[in-house]
Amino acid sequence: MVQSSTFEVEFWGVRGSVSTPGESTVRYGGNTSCVEVRAGDTRIIFDGGTGLRLLGQKLLELDAVEAHIFFSHSHWDHIQGFPFFRPAFLPKNCFHVYGGVAPNGSTMKDRLSDQMLHPNFPVPMQIMKADLQFHNLDPGETVAIGDQGVTVETALLNHPNTALGYRVNWRGKSVVYATDTEHYPDHIDENLIRLCRNADILIYDACYTDEEYHDPKSPKIGWGHSTWQEALKLVDAAGVKQVLMFHHDPEHDDDCLDQIEAAVRERHPHSRMAREGLVLALKPEEACV
Template sequence: MKKDISGDRFAIQFWGVRGSIPSPGPTTLRYGGNTSCIEMRIGGKRLIFDGGTGLRLLGKSLSPSLEEEIYMFFTHYHWDHIQGLPFFFPSFDEESRFIIHGQVPDEGEPMKMARHFRDRVLHLNSPIPIAQIRAQMKFHDLVCGELFTLDDIAIETAPLNHPNGAMGYRISWGGHTAVYCTDTEQFPDRLDENVLHLARDADILIYDAMYTDEEYHNPKTPKVGWGHSTWQEGVRVCQAAGVKRLVVFHHDPNHSDDFLDNVAIEVEAALPGSVLAKEGMILHLDRLNDE
């Protein structure tokens, strides 16, 4: 049965919350082991951000043939953000309609999003024959820093500090704002101005907090330069930018449920109202204070 989104004013559902590589197993059941994928249902439209392995679960919740268009957005194209695409059920139905947004990485060869998506994102190593993907696809080439609209939904973008580049999104509708800012690393001497600009006065910031400060700066296993941040940095961004709620996202695949439970306690103490993303979790921005 097709998921009815007519009653959702501004709802965000988390389908994959893990970073880098899927991490299934008994120690990750409560938070989930699938990689990055979130769905925003806003004013009758369905927006999907990133296509990690969580996208497969999202596809299973939908009718194979959808009446409405699906708007897809990519932060970047590392495998943990695209691995679910060949397993997204609506892509095999010729009646499905996707409008795909993203920026082609600067690799020396000028390329439009349509070619990049077919040649490099739908990878030849996929176990599913790519020729069987029959959905109707349109493409929107984004330029980082631009502001564009989907009817009355305003979407702003900004570059993030990540190997090979990544892009953050600020989505505003009906007086509410959500910021999706994953796969980014702060600078040693300052908070990233691009992240602060995206996050300004937002209702929620979905933030790459893959590590703790202690892990990030551990001299024996340093994570500096890996392109990811910490939950403590997320708290600092929220405090500096006036964000109402932090959502800790892109969990380290080595972090167990018990480890993340302890992080949740520390995050709540540092910034009351903050939460850790879990697979299946739904946040309604129009009634955020009631959840």
């Protein structure tokens, strides 16, 4: 069988905090965090927000699915789609699920299971018949996936109760997923600089603008999120080629995001706001024969 040479990123949910359906969010979408990376024959999913339900509907068209799901953390907007991920209920499928251990010692398996217990949900996680294989991750760990040379690096992010950022490497190209992280006031996070070094695509938490972050009446300092202005500082420091602003604040409607995107592109023409349905393709180097 001929192996695929595709290296693509597809956005299934780009919102943060809470889903925002409605007429004012049609262009960018209202589902919460979920990003799919297809590297050759390897399928990687970052986070299981409400966008995971949409991805699941698409995957039902396949005969059988094997995928690797990496959770940044377990705040609701990153796990709420998991109980509605229909491929996980089918015994023909296999999902490798990765995540860090919370400060209280709970694993990602514990937290995904807890959200499906009474009185929060009608059926437990055990009703899912797919082969679910859970893996605990330590910050700084690198995971090798499959037999095509795909690796996923990890890094600790600055977020309440911790979160992990990820970098997919394949055939000389790289995609970084670094959402739910707050910048530091006096320096750029060294963990992020290492994770993002010379990345082709960076998906970054730009929930706020600088003005909102520092708003004297309602500051967002300490909430665990960053701004698009700080994203561009990281881009310059790490040599990133393209940044996708991600984890849009629920108060930011389509018109607001259009204005932010115009400002972003003026400073960095190859960058933009993430939106549902957007597909980005990279051209990986040819494999050695």
